[in-house]
Amino acid sequence: MVAQNVAFWVLAVVMVAAAIGVVRSRNVVHAALYLVVVLAGVAAQFILLAAEFVAWVQVLIYIGAVVILFLFGIMLTRAPMGSDTPLDNDQRLPAALAALALGVLLVAAVVDAFRGVEIDIAGRSGPTPTSEIARSIFRTFVVPFELVSVLLLAALIGAIVLARRD
Amino acid sequence: MSLAVEVPWGLILALKTLVVLAVIPLGALILGYVFLLKMMSHMQSRLGPMDPGGYHGWFQLIGDGIKFLQKEDVMPDGADRRVFAMAPLVVVMSTFLVFAVIPAGPRLVVAELDVGIFYALAVSSLSVVGILMAGWASANKFALLGGLRAAGQLIAYELPLILGVVGVVIQAGTLDLQGIVLAQRDGEIFGWGGIGNPFILTQIVGFALFLVAAQAELTQTPFDMPVAESELVSGYMVEYTGFRFLFFFIGEFGTAFAFAALASTLFLGGWAIPGVDGTAADVLGPVVLLIKVMAVSFLIFWVRFTYPRLREDQLQAMAWKVLIPIALANIVVTGVLKVAF
Numbered sequence: 356m357v358a359q360n361v362a363f364w365v366l367a368v369v370m371v372a373a374a375i376g377v378v379r380s381r382n383v384v385h386a387a388l389y390l391v392v393v394l395a396g397v398a399a400q401f402i403l404l405a406a407e408f409v410a411w412v413q414v415l416i417y418i419g420a421v422v423i424l425f426l427f428g429i430m431l432t433r434a435p436m437g438s439d440t441p442l443d444n445d446q447r448l449p450a451a452l453a454a455l456a457l458g459v460l461l462v463a464a465v466v467d468a469f470r471g472v473e474i475d476i477a478g479r480s481g482p483t484p485t486s487e488i489a490r491s492i493f494r495t496f497v498v499p500f501e502l503v504s505v506l507l508l509a510a511l512i513g514a515i516v517l518a519r520r521d
Numbered sequence: 522m523s524l525a526v527e528v529p530w531g532l533i534l535a536l537k538t539l540v541v542l543a544v545i546p547l548g549a550l551i552l553g554y555v556f557l558l559k560m561m562s563h564m565q566s567r568l569g570p571m572d573p574g575g576y577h578g579w580f581q582l583i584g585d586g587i588k589f590l591q592k593e594d595v596m597p598d599g600a601d602r603r604v605f606a607m608a609p610l611v612v613v614m615s616t617f618l619v620f621a622v623i624p625a626g627p628r629l630v631v632a633e634l635d636v637g638i639f640y641a642l643a644v645s646s647l648s649v650v651g652i653l654m655a656g657w658a659s660a661n662k663f664a665l666l667g668g669l670r671a672a673g674q675l676i677a678y679e680l681p682l683i684l685g686v687v688g689v690v691i692q693a694g695t696l697d698l699q700g701i702v703l704a705q706r707d708g709e710i711f712g713w714g715g716i717g718n719p720f721i722l723t724q725i726v727g728f729a730l731f732l733v734a735a736q737a738e739l740t741q742t743p744f745d746m747p748v749a750e751s752e753l754v755s756g757y758m759v760e761y762t763g764f765r766f767l768f769f770f771i772g773e774f775g776t777a778f779a780f781a782a783l784a785s786t787l788f789l790g791g792w793a794i795p796g797v798d799g800t801a802a803d804v805l806g807p808v809v810l811l812i813k814v815m816a817v818s819f820l821i822f823w824v825r826f827t828y829p830r831l832r833e834d835q836l837q838a839m840a841w842k843v844l845i846p847i848a849l850a851n852i853v854v855t856g857v858l859k860v861a862f
Contacts, residue, residue, distance in 0.1 A: 384601075415639075
């Protein structure tokens, strides 16, 4: 378990540094590129937790699609070179309070939900098989899964209705 | 059969890394030499690449390499230096990562992942980040336009690429590329197992979708708007010279090699030879795979050198209105047949 712990802390330090880069950067494109590092770090943490499938979903969806759309949007509307565009607004205190509240809430929720539960990584021969994930999504949790897909479909149709002009 | 000596895992890791690091530039050079220099020269009556070195212009590729290495490393004045320098590395890294899961024999695979093909498609999508970085950091409007076109195109064609593969995954019942190869080797065509059951027979629609989408992902003609040399003077690559340009070149041809290897593995049976097993398959597997890779690459480059460029709106319409509906129908039909039989 020592190797996992060392890897966790190395990744965590890189992720926090990159996350600070996201909010401190004075250039929107740089901020989006720092976000790639943070999201790649999340994928790496999933691999440490033996959740291989989730890790590559993270890469495909968040880096391969979401960040690309961010960059696409930024470059299509304005593509600032250099760092003279002011990105800050005077809301440091509310932002810090909101971040603190969110952090406390998430930590409390996760600690409460998994109190005493230990994932037996050492006892496994490898990462969680994809078939196991498929079984839990399409058998155990099939109703929530279908609900989420209907929600996404509604959002998709809504976006098209908002975007078309005729 | 196991090796007689115990090899420490660090050495195995180093060896695997070395193999991947060697295979990609080699694959890129083979494709560049055979198809770009020789086949295109024959098809388009180009005399230049047939001349250097005497016999059949064998020296052309080496000469090109020397030329790239001695060129000045130019960086535009207004460029974002760090992003500009990192962009080609991101593109090449994404190519290298794809190769880790492609099996070349029963035991010849760098990393046998349970999520195999899904991993390959996920990491191949990372190259868009590098292309957008290159387009933006060059501080050049042609480069930026090329980067934007590339992003729009690669996102649009990623869907048919992934959806085209789903049929194969349903049929094989696994995402693992090694498992997909074995499913084809052990398959039977109406009870006859002479050549196994290559999925190109049952998934011909998926194969066509995969090849068309791969052509677009590789930004090869007829989908080469991002680099269109006659309107965008080669798009996001326009400011790159010397070895940085060489990186993009290796990325482009290395990815072509990778996609051809994926298509061979998914649809043509991969390394498997019916009736050959064990060590013999480990020795012959890579040869068989290479032959199939060259056949698929031939198709890719044949199309590239034959067709004119599509228009931007035709390109998007093709992906969203033609390929994706066909891919979805293919998935439904495959699923129904899988349950029925």
